[in-house]
Amino acid sequence: xxxRLTEKMRQVEPDAIERELDNSWRAENAAVLAAGxxxxxxxxxxxLVAYATDETSAARTLRAIEALTTQHPSRSIIVxxxxxxxxxxxxxxxxxxxxxxxxxxxxxxxxxxLCATQDAAQHLAGSILPLIVSGLPSFLWWEGVPPWHAGNxxxxxxxxxxxxxxxxxxxxxxxxxxxxxxxVRRKKTSVAISDFNFTRFSPWRELVAQFFxxxxxxxxxxxxxxxxxxxxxxxxxxxxNTAQAYLFAGWLASRLGxxxxxASAERLVDGQREHTLLDSVGHRITLELNARYGVAxxxxxxxxxxxxxxxxxPLVGPGALMSVYIRAQANGAVASFTAARESDLRHASxxxxxxxxxxxxxxxxxPTLGEQASLGEELLQLGHDTLFENALAAxxxxxxxxxRRVAR
Amino acid sequence: MDSVALATNPLREGLRSTRTVQxxxxxxxxxxxxxxHRKLLPALYNLAIEQPLPPQFTVVGVARRPFTDEQFRQQAxxxxxxxxxxxxxxxxxxxxxxxxxxxxxxxxxxxAGYERLDHLLDRLDQERGTQGNRIFYLATPPSFxxxxxALLSSSGVAKRxxxxxxxxxxxxxxEKPFGHDLASARALNERLxxxxxxxxxxxxxxxxxxxxxxxxxxxxxxxxxFEPIWNRRYIDHVQxxxxxxxxxxxxxxxxxxxxxxxxxxxxxxxxxxTLTAMEPPVTFGADSVxxxxxxxxxxxxxxxxxxxSTDTVRGQYGPGLVAGEPVPGYCxxxxxxxHSQTGTFVAAKLLIENWRWAGVPFYLRTGKRLxxxxxxxxxxxxxxxxLLFQGAAAQQMQPNVLSMRIQPNEGISLQVSAxxxxxxxKLRTVNMDFLYGSSFGVEPPEAYERLLLDAMLxxxxxxxxxxxxxxxxxxxxxxxxxxxxTGTPLSRYEPGAWxxxxxxxxxxxxxxxxxxx
Numbered sequence: 001x002x003x004r005l006t007e008k009m010r011q012v013e014p015d016a017i018e019r020e021l022d023n024s025w026r027a028e029n030a031a032v033l034a035a036g037x038x039x040x041x042x043x044x045x046x047x048l049v050a051y052a053t054d055e056t057s058a059a060r061t062l063r064a065i066e067a068l069t070t071q072h073p074s075r076s077i078i079v080x081x082x083x084x085x086x087x088x089x090x091x092x093x094x095x096x097x098x099x100x101x102x103x104x105x106x107x108x109x110x111x112x113x114l115c116a117t118q119d120a121a122q123h124l125a126g127s128i129l130p131l132i133v134s135g136l137p138s139f140l141w142w143e144g145v146p147p148w149h150a151g152n153x154x155x156x157x158x159x160x161x162x163x164x165x166x167x168x169x170x171x172x173x174x175x176x177x178x179x180x181x182x183x184v185r186r187k188k189t190s191v192a193i194s195d196f197n198f199t200r201f202s203p204w205r206e207l208v209a210q211f212f213x214x215x216x217x218x219x220x221x222x223x224x225x226x227x228x229x230x231x232x233x234x235x236x237x238x239x240x241n242t243a244q245a246y247l248f249a250g251w252l253a254s255r256l257g258x259x260x261x262x263a264s265a266e267r268l269v270d271g272q273r274e275h276t277l278l279d280s281v282g283h284r285i286t287l288e289l290n291a292r293y294g295v296a297x298x299x300x301x302x303x304x305x306x307x308x309x310x311x312x313x314p315l316v317g318p319g320a321l322m323s324v325y326i327r328a329q330a331n332g333a334v335a336s337f338t339a340a341r342e343s344d345l346r347h348a349s350x351x352x353x354x355x356x357x358x359x360x361x362x363x364x365x366x367p368t369l370g371e372q373a374s375l376g377e378e379l380l381q382l383g384h385d386t387l388f389e390n391a392l393a394a395x396x397x398x399x400x401x402x403x404r405r406v407a408r
Numbered sequence: 409m410d411s412v413a414l415a416t417n418p419l420r421e422g423l424r425s426t427r428t429v430q431x432x433x434x435x436x437x438x439x440x441x442x443x444x445h446r447k448l449l450p451a452l453y454n455l456a457i458e459q460p461l462p463p464q465f466t467v468v469g470v471a472r473r474p475f476t477d478e479q480f481r482q483q484a485x486x487x488x489x490x491x492x493x494x495x496x497x498x499x500x501x502x503x504x505x506x507x508x509x510x511x512x513x514x515x516x517x518x519x520a521g522y523e524r525l526d527h528l529l530d531r532l533d534q535e536r537g538t539q540g541n542r543i544f545y546l547a548t549p550p551s552f553x554x555x556x557x558a559l560l561s562s563s564g565v566a567k568r569x570x571x572x573x574x575x576x577x578x579x580x581x582x583e584k585p586f587g588h589d590l591a592s593a594r595a596l597n598e599r600l601x602x603x604x605x606x607x608x609x610x611x612x613x614x615x616x617x618x619x620x621x622x623x624x625x626x627x628x629x630x631x632x633x634f635e636p637i638w639n640r641r642y643i644d645h646v647q648x649x650x651x652x653x654x655x656x657x658x659x660x661x662x663x664x665x666x667x668x669x670x671x672x673x674x675x676x677x678x679x680x681x682t683l684t685a686m687e688p689p690v691t692f693g694a695d696s697v698x699x700x701x702x703x704x705x706x707x708x709x710x711x712x713x714x715x716x717s718t719d720t721v722r723g724q725y726g727p728g729l730v731a732g733e734p735v736p737g738y739c740x741x742x743x744x745x746x747h748s749q750t751g752t753f754v755a756a757k758l759l760i761e762n763w764r765w766a767g768v769p770f771y772l773r774t775g776k777r778l779x780x781x782x783x784x785x786x787x788x789x790x791x792x793x794x795l796l797f798q799g800a801a802a803q804q805m806q807p808n809v810l811s812m813r814i815q816p817n818e819g820i821s822l823q824v825s826a827x828x829x830x831x832x833x834k835l836r837t838v839n840m841d842f843l844y845g846s847s848f849g850v851e852p853p854e855a856y857e858r859l860l861l862d863a864m865l866x867x868x869x870x871x872x873x874x875x876x877x878x879x880x881x882x883x884x885x886x887x888x889x890x891x892x893x894t895g896t897p898l899s900r901y902e903p904g905a906w907x908x909x910x911x912x913x914x915x916x917x918x919x920x921x922x923x924x925x
Contacts, residue, residue: 209419347500362463363504387422
């Protein structure tokens, strides 16, 4: 079986991957030396294993990883399930070595593609764990919905330092957030699990945190009355992804000590939800989540990284935050804080209405954290992302039991 | 969490920028000059686009040219579009950033100008919410530093604020050179002290803003394998090279006064030396780090007359060809006295008399029009105590050298001996290169971005303290005075080479040689 994504790769025996990679590097060094060059020492900082659900997404994943080689020289392993291999064996392996020179510095990467039949794909631990580079951090990126409770999946997971999932690409968001939180909790002592979708809105966390940097604004954090979060949705009749909005609300709740009043959605119509939370002294906070329909969405995997080439379209993926509005009261005075994406989707403007005096509005560049940039950010972290874990745990009580969808 | 802790912003925890800049006005004296154009304005824009600046952040340019606010903004736009690493400018970000740029025309020694500046700053505090916080950045020729510092104080523009984060605060950032000798440095400091305490004075040595210079500390104190061998027992000597391939690039006025020893040795090279030689600080706080650097400077014994003649070399480049093109000698450079005795090259051997470094020489060399642009610290280790491999096998054996390259191709290289594959026992030296660019493809921030941000945050770790500055001047003054008294001649050197042959003699006398870079 020859996949498009392996066209430029060399097929090797699955049990000879290490030896063949070594041969590739020897050949490459010999060529450099023969040309009078200097064979450099390779730096490698991690192993990344990506599980892609099909060939198309495997090819996109490979592109994102290739672009990251200069930033994180690594061994990358992409696993994709296929119906049958050409050889009839359960597993086929392809390898490639890459040297990329940017600004005079050469980075090295190793890419391995494993095509596994459905059966073999369910028993990945024995195929991929031996390929992890010893002593370096190891990451597992699982595309789509993981088989949450499958023993084989968990055996694989336990061989990694960190695992990354993406709730933006998952259907039935609330159900999968619950499963994710359960997994995070169960694996707390072995694997650090995080969500690309949480990393993607890190610029929004910076924007909102900035409102409360001035000392005189801090009292408003004790008197928040309403939070309205708007998120990007496609056509009106298509299901919207609420993961970013919920995780953002969870982040606020975990940082500020709020807790949802059960699964307290009072108005449940398509694209609009309202929850009640209580702060540490029992004040009520209304959390409103609104879908903004008609935003041109693309798969996050297709979205460019922070570089934001001028002609890159689309700019946001499902459920991307569009605006955050916070109304708060302190000492009898009311203030509001708004961060809203501009119509070009590349910038956000902040507005702050406080009785203490004028704060200039600010327009800031909003880096579009597509898969490549999000992955780059995630690979910089080695331990648990406690902000994410706490945010997820804080919002879960608002989702269960059984959120209803009520037609308008 | 039971209650929201108001002393800190709970939403900041765990975010990329945990250090936040308070609303403030940055006043740049010399706002139409080269430093502002090439470095400061692009660095500020880069900070704006990467978001650590608050919306209230305001810049006021002060200079002699009759600019309007709009003209200053246009100049800033040109600066960003030409020199920013984030160019071309992002129109939306520029729109709000440029609204915070203002201009005040004034001579630097005109009290009336400071009055106008004071009114403007007060007005901007009201309009933009900058809370009276000020940073004064002196990007003028050094001859104005004293006047500006004194007038900021006497005019009341620098209302005595706190150095810490308690509003309103005031700080002053002073570019190098801080004086041209010990006496002038002290005099300048005295004038600045009329309006600013030591904690409010931020003396810039932009080398300290370089990521690779900061990495010297990380490499030494963040890795367990280096520190145990970082001493006289294992290290034979240290070489520090700051070589430039260019000439003086039209800076004759400054360079004629400074020469290589004041331009490079007193500041950049002393920083590299102290970071290499210092003891582990108790914390990474500003005073802890600087205390340790000062201890190193104190441990360098003053050079005696006889030592200066043998352990220092001064040189000047003559005319010649570089890459096939004729280049003028130093004395033929525009604006330079044709009989100038200014040195464009310095080599020196220094000792550090403490338990760690006793008997380990530090060789320093710096110069203009040398073979290539390179800044490097090389730690040469002692040979193994017993040479197991003899004869032909050992011919190629070199001692281990750990070199830390600051620029270009930042990284670390370790020279080790290895066996050449084959039947015979032949040894060769191989390099284990670690390039930062190969392991972290992320573009590091410019030195000025880091330093400007630190000054706004009130973190003076990467700025030089007055005792550090004075000790470095003491060392340099001793050498310069001796050169003048004894009439130490300048050794000529070929442009594009590695300096005068006397520099080779200096190190070869000890049975060592300069590294070929």
